[in-house]
Amino acid sequence: MSKKLPTRQEDYSAWYNELVKRAGLAENSAVRGCMVIKPYGYAIWEKMQRQLDDMFKRTGHENAYFPLFVPKSLFEAEEKNAEGFAKECAVVTHYRLQNDPDRPGKLRVDPNAKLEEELIVRPTSEAIIWSTYKNWIQSYRDLPLLINQWANVVRWEMRTRLFLRTAEFLWQEGHTAHATATEAVAETRQMLDVYAEFAEEHIALPVVKGVKTPNERFAGAEDTYCIEALMQDGKALQAGTSHFLGQNFAKAFDVQFQTKEGGLEHVWGTSWGVSTRLMGALIMAHSDDEGLVLPPKLAPIQVVIVPIYKTGELDALLERIRPIQQGLAQRGISVKVDSRDTERPGFKFAEWEMKGVPVRLAIGARDLDAGTVEAARRDTKQKLQLPLSDVVDSVDKLLNDIQLSIYNKAKHYRDTHTTRVDTYDEFKAVLDGPGGFVVAHYDGTSETEELIKEQTKATVRCLPLNEPDEDGVCIVTGRPSQRRAWFARAY
RNA sequence: CGGGGUGUAGCGUAGCCCGGUAUCGCGUCUGCUUUGGGAGCAGAAGGUCGUAGGUUCGAAUCCUGCCACCCCGACCA
Numbered sequence: 001m002s003k004k005l006p007t008r009q010e011d012y013s014a015w016y017n018e019l020v021k022r023a024g025l026a027e028n029s030a031v032r033g034c035m036v037i038k039p040y041g042y043a044i045w046e047k048m049q050r051q052l053d054d055m056f057k058r059t060g061h062e063n064a065y066f067p068l069f070v071p072k073s074l075f076e077a078e079e080k081n082a083e084g085f086a087k088e089c090a091v092v093t094h095y096r097l098q099n100d101p102d103r104p105g106k107l108r109v110d111p112n113a114k115l116e117e118e119l120i121v122r123p124t125s126e127a128i129i130w131s132t133y134k135n136w137i138q139s140y141r142d143l144p145l146l147i148n149q150w151a152n153v154v155r156w157e158m159r160t161r162l163f164l165r166t167a168e169f170l171w172q173e174g175h176t177a178h179a180t181a182t183e184a185v186a187e188t189r190q191m192l193d194v195y196a197e198f199a200e201e202h203i204a205l206p207v208v209k210g211v212k213t214p215n216e217r218f219a220g221a222e223d224t225y226c227i228e229a230l231m232q233d234g235k236a237l238q239a240g241t242s243h244f245l246g247q248n249f250a251k252a253f254d255v256q257f258q259t260k261e262g263g264l265e266h267v268w269g270t271s272w273g274v275s276t277r278l279m280g281a282l283i284m285a286h287s288d289d290e291g292l293v294l295p296p297k298l299a300p301i302q303v304v305i306v307p308i309y310k311t312g313e314l315d316a317l318l319e320r321i322r323p324i325q326q327g328l329a330q331r332g333i334s335v336k337v338d339s340r341d342t343e344r345p346g347f348k349f350a351e352w353e354m355k356g357v358p359v360r361l362a363i364g365a366r367d368l369d370a371g372t373v374e375a376a377r378r379d380t381k382q383k384l385q386l387p388l389s390d391v392v393d394s395v396d397k398l399l400n401d402i403q404l405s406i407y408n409k410a411k412h413y414r415d416t417h418t419t420r421v422d423t424y425d426e427f428k429a430v431l432d433g434p435g436g437f438v439v440a441h442y443d444g445t446s447e448t449e450e451l452i453k454e455q456t457k458a459t460v461r462c463l464p465l466n467e468p469d470e471d472g473v474c475i476v477t478g479r480p481s482q483r484r485a486w487f488a489r490a491y
Numbered sequence: 492c493g494g495g496g497u498g499u500a501g502c503g504u505a506g507c508c509c510g511g512u513a514u515c516g517c518g519u520c521u522g523c524u525u526u527g528g529g530a531g532c533a534g535a536a537g538g539u540c541g542u543a544g545g546u547u548c549g550a551a552u553c554c555u556g557c558c559a560c561c562c563c564g565a566c567c568a
Binding site (some may be wrong): 001004005028032085087088102124155157158159165212216217218219223226228238241243306308309310311341343345346347348349350353362364366367369374 | 500524525526527529530558560565566567568
């Protein structure tokens, strides 16, 4: 195996795949389309989870857990939802294996152990959850019901890519029920804001908040809101969605409540989710040809200390390093001292760069005697001498700088790859040139959207919430348009 | 599911056309020397050649079935 990664320039896709494996984030498993998330990758996911979970709790949500399996009769209750997911469901039909009489030592499915009703492995949990909510909700006093669950789901995708699209993935799904449409819409928008804040503050990933067109809407939703991000190859990635479900699921599962006034009404629903796909976004947005670049807020290890020493001097040096290590830890900075005696410094430098640790301190007796340490920041590769006297403050500040700096870099890339166009020719030229978001008028019909997708592979990513109304004409049909949409080729 | 391709050590591979002792690199292990940007030398371990059958004195190599994976398409919130 070559020491260097393929570059983004020569093969973006190979760069991504190699990076995910070499940084120890995930690998393909023995199961088609399913990945093994390795400890270092899972540590990043755990940091995402912890932060998001805090944000959910702060907005009044509680966690619960619902079954992996959904009886087919429940699954099919909300027709649009069922239809939307039907083609990618794993289905359990039997419950027992037996020895195969024809092939000694092998097992086969016991033909007598067929389930009376097939079980669908959840591709999303609306069905099982709403069938439960029917029992939980009787009165306006039971509302709003604000539940989240951390779970795995299965969608039998034809083509998979580590983190970006896998047959099984981890996510959270919030499912809420409300007395009024207004409240439910407010919840939908609130959670979109939570996602956007998380993406920008923690992943350092600038996102556009918007609403999906009917073509791209979640199956069973009245409206789908989303955050869209731009990757370094000019393709967009949907990073999170929040759905206003109207009364669709309440009606399908007969979830009604008595109002204060004594009436009987269906509740209003929302659902919202982000998945391990955020890992893909994180990787593709910031990393470079040397490996992963992690925002300090999500880095499992924020500072790695590499001791520089000669044979026999390691223990003595580690003693001198300890106060620095403890000082950083007391500041709440996660620090690792790479005291492996089996690898040389150059190897360690390269390895921690591959793993995206934001700050590296190389410390030898020479530095300590001079009252300095050498710091290297991962994002810019810049090296600087920090005075030993205030190393904790300096590193703390450095981590904040890095968090901000990689956000600004991603924002600059996004802004310089967002192009307003007024003709279809310009539209195509941008897509085939720099790529990125293309902001254009179109007539708002599904037909035009389909046509554009067929001809250019670009889809409407969203109608941004903050995009002002503006009269114009559709770049394809010339019909009037009141608003620009954001298009892009997407993952 | 359609078209194309590939299965050889932990990983990446040569050998296959034209049958005859299993090739090389990385990694791993041991020892010594090294250690401020991916160390050097010496030695060692590691293989049902995807799987089942066939042809043959003899199969990684030829033939057939099966399985798995990859790429392109279809599919994709």
